[in-house]
Amino acid sequence: MAKKIFERMNCDAVSGIACPEEIKLGLKVAESKGLAVRGVPLTKNGCANTRFNLRSLKEALV
Numbered sequence: 877m878a879k880k881i882f883e884r885m886n887c888d889a890v891s892g893i894a895c896p897e898e899i900k901l902g903l904k905v906a907e908s909k910g911l912a913v914r915g916v917p918l919t920k921n922g923c924a925n926t927r928f929n930l931r932s933l934k935e936a937l938v
Contacts, residue, residue, distance in 0.1 A: 878902045882909050889913070891936055893928050895921045 899915035
């Protein structure tokens, strides 16, 4: 999904919240496009009711 988004948007950096495996895949795609990347891992994975740490997101955006 990230590859399609990057093809449609013109950006210099990207941040995302995802499970660790998806973050790894997104990093590869973003870095291949020369984008700065920040990833925040989910603290609860799954197809519904996922969670992440708000403090981790704030730190990634600073």
